[in-house]
Amino acid sequence: MVVIKNNRIRNIIKILIPFVLIPAAVVVGVFVFDDRSYAFISLVVALLSVLLFVAGFEKRRTGTGRMAIVTIMVALTVTGRFVPYFKPVVALTVITGIYLGGEAGFLVGAMAAVISNFYFGQGPWTPFQMLAWGMIGLVAGFMGEVLKKGRIPLAVYGFFSGLFFSFVMDVWTVLWYNKTMDWNLYVEALVTAIPFTAIYVISNVFYLMILKKPIGGKLERICLKYRL
Amino acid sequence: MPAFSDYNPIVVFIYFLTVAGLAMFIMNPVILGISLFGALICFRSRTRGKKDRSSGLFIGLFLLLALLNPLFHHNGATVLFLINDNPITLEALLYGFTSATMVVSVIYWFRSFSLLMTGDRLLYVFGKVSPKFSLMLSMSLRYIPLFATQARKIKASRKALGLWKEDNLWDAVKGGIRGFICLAGWSLENGIITVDSMEARGYGSGKRSFYSRYSFSLWDLGMLILILALTSVVIVSKAMGALDFGFYPRIGGELMTGAAAGAYACYTVLVLLPLGQIIREAGYGREKERKNGNH
Structure with a gap:
């Protein structure tokens, strides 16, 4: 596998891509499609951010063990989506983020989105789902120490990640339908989505409370046992 | 054509x-x-x-x-x-x-x-962007049917042990979660076997070549x-x-x-x-x- 050993080059790439490619997409969006096409810009930015992360991951040396554990968490997440009344995507993403780090959390969220959409339907919304779930896992990794300790921070995190997912997806819904941001439509989309948002929030908090100890404990134990 | x-x-x-x-x-x-x-x-x-x-x-x-x-x-x-x-x-x-x-x-x-x-x-298209991401995707895709089979086995054995009840919604949910946790434990241990096998065959020791049937x-x-x-x-x-x-x-x-x-x-x-x-x-x-x- 090609690994960029030189740290400086790697850092330059890391800075260059978000500061050159993403502005380029914005400029193209303004000139080729009329400047009102925020939908194009947001789609390209979402795609590029996911790609950036995946490419960054490619360049890093990850132990085979950690990689396999992440794929298992992805498969568990997708399998969980088929169990009736059981929507543990965010809960498992957050738990992975807490115990295996933010990068693993991002991967579980993003890959669960791609794979479950093989069954539930791919579309232009896939990159946004990848980004939203990925970010939830990434941030959970950053806040790992806090979330590991108490139940209340975990419940609060589950609550806000449910809201976050709904808010991000509705921004995309409005942009796609209307091309520009329209606050009336956005509020309307949020209002119609309230039942779904409520399901997200409740199932996030519920499954985080229930699954954190058994699944987190198993992850911790397996990392200890096999020195991952 | x-x-x-x-x-x-x-x-x-x-x-x-x-x-x-x-x-x-x-x-x-x-x-x-x-x-x-x-x-x-x-x-x-x-x-x-x-x-x-x-x-x-x-x-x-x-x-x-x-x-x-x-x-x-x-x-x-x-x-x-x-x-x-x-x-x-x-x-x-x-x-x-x-x-x-x-x-x-x-x-x-x-x-x-x-x-x-x-x-x-x-997977072939993704593999062009990132072989590692593509490998992980294909591994997860393979795990899903495997886990579904294992989940059925777990359910059957819990039923045989008299640990499964589906009388009301709460019991069904509780049983589903218990089964899921069993599945998680089993799959993580199973994954370690996969890792050992991959490493024994030299995964990560050099540049990977991969087979694809598309030209x-x-x-x-x-x-x-x-x-x-x-x-x-x-x-x-x-x-x-x-x-x-x-x-x-x-x-x-x-x-x-x-x-x-x-x-x-x-x-x-x-x-x-x-x-x-x-x-x-x-x-x-x-x-x-x-x-x-x-x-």
Whole structure:
């Protein structure tokens, strides 16, 4: 596998891509499609951010063990989506983020989105789902120490990640339908989505409370046992 | 000429991205009409003989999206009637219909996309971007049926032990979660065996080579060039403003200028590209039927 050993080059790439490619997409969006096409810009930015992360991951040396554990968490997440009344995507993403780090959390969220959409339907919304779930896992990794300790921070995190997912997806819904941001439509989309948002929030908090100890404990134990 | 689904997955992937992408970002009624027409034909040609039960759902979605816009947008010069002192305008209604055409056609393009780009093809495309990500995707895809089987085994053994009750919702949920936790424990230990096996075979010790059954032939190159050429004609005419069409405050812009007609023609050809092989296949099928009939 090609690994960029030189740290400086790697850092330059890391800075260059978000500061050159993403502005380029914005400029193209303004000139080729009329400047009102925020939908194009947001789609390209979402795609590029996911790609950036995946490419960054490619360049890093990850132990085979950690990689396999992440794929298992992805498969568990997708399998969980088929169990009736059981929507543990965010809960498992957050738990992975807490115990295996933010990068693993991002991967579980993003890959669960791609794979479950093989069954539930791919579309232009896939990159946004990848980004939203990925970010939830990434941030959970950053806040790992806090979330590991108490139940209340975990419940609060589950609550806000449910809201976050709904808010991000509705921004995309409005942009796609209307091309520009329209606050009336956005509020309307949020209002119609309230039942779904409520399901997200409740199932996030519920499954985080229930699954954190058994699944987190198993992850911790397996990392200890096999020195991952 | 190879069948459209036999082209290199990268070519097919780029095709769907461009054809759906153009529809998504060009708010021109003619372009969107062509897109919807092509998307429906492409999808129907893929599901020949099968009844599409979901078409009613999409007609409903279309109407909902079309009628939603005039309820929320009141700009536009031609007032049709008033609802609660809010004007419903012709322009907003037409914008709603155009938007709905766009959304439904893109959804249909992606439905054909899902039929043509099966898991292994998508993995091939992803593998070009990041082999590691692609490996992880294919491993997870393999785990899903394995876990489903194991979940059934766990359920059966819990039932045999008398630990399974489905009398009410809460018991069903609790049982499902218990089974899921068992599954998690089993799968993590199982994963370690996979890791040992991978490392014993030398994973990560050198550059990986990987097998793929897709090659990039001259046909693929030709198809790719054709797709990119047709797409760039449409993008250039869009950038030059030939496809601009305004809705507010009045419907404006000429739909049928010379430059626009060129773009429409190119987009129509683009949209019908997957059908080349369908026509050929249909002819082949009829020939076969005739032969079978003679025997």
